[in-house]
Amino acid sequence: MTPAPGWRHDGTEWRADAPDAGTMRALGAQLGAVLRAGDLVVLDGPLGAGKTTLTQGIGEALRIRGPVTSPTFVIARSHPGPGPDLVHVDAYRLGSALEVDDLDLGADLEGAVTVVEWGAGKVEGLAQDRLEVAIERAAGPVDPDDPSGGQRTVMVRGVGPRWAGLVLPAP
Numbered sequence: 001m002t003p004a005p006g007w008r009h010d011g012t013e014w015r016a017d018a019p020d021a022g023t024m025r026a027l028g029a030q031l032g033a034v035l036r037a038g039d040l041v042v043l044d045g046p047l048g049a050g051k052t053t054l055t056q057g058i059g060e061a062l063r064i065r066g067p068v069t070s071p072t073f074v075i076a077r078s079h080p081g082p083g084p085d086l087v088h089v090d091a092y093r094l095g096s097a098l099e100v101d102d103l104d105l106g107a108d109l110e111g112a113v114t115v116v117e118w119g120a121g122k123v124e125g126l127a128q129d130r131l132e133v134a135i136e137r138a139a140g141p142v143d144p145d146d147p148s149g150g151q152r153t154v155m156v157r158g159v160g161p162r163w164a165g166l167v168l169p170a171p
């Protein structure tokens, strides 16, 4: 059975285990529950780590309409919801912070929750407060019958006064 999702604080950051994609979505929903308009979430982790899956959970918590899919071919997609919109950005092909500036995402930030995949090192200038999320796949052999499967660890670190005292739910 899948254990209940949840977080533990290790002194510097919040950590959670995601043994499967459903748990990753549930962790995303727990993050989504603490997010509000103006927040910036920067997602780091290799291709297939589960960044989009986590964002789907954030979208569930924000009750946005329509599916959250990889925005790879559009760079940014805005999903309206009853509360703040979810602006989902894929910064993979953006080479530098300058290009991010060119996107003019700053105009959206105040009324939306902005989640940026591949944003580490590129979008920090958009806001002084941000939630940095890193996803790691467990080392070890890949199951040939389920190559995208396997345990992930999610690490969350809040930067700036907005995130002082962040508490995420325990398992």
Ligand SMILES: Nc1ncnc2c1ncn2[C@@H]1O[C@H](COP(=O)(O)OP(=O)(O)O)[C@@H](O)[C@H]1O
Pocket: 018, 019, 020, 021, 024, 045, 046, 047, 048, 049, 050, 051, 052, 053, 054, 070, 117, 148, 149, 150, 151, 152
């Ligand atoms: N433990 C897990 N956590 C997250 N995704 C998982 C897990 N196990 C399998 N998957 C699958 O791995 C893939 C992750 O893809 P995706 O979320 O698009 O990654 P990324 O956006 O980081 O490239 C999905 O097909 C998802 O169903």
Ligand SMILES: [Mg+2]
Pocket: 051, 052, 070, 071, 117
């Ligand atoms: Mg993705």
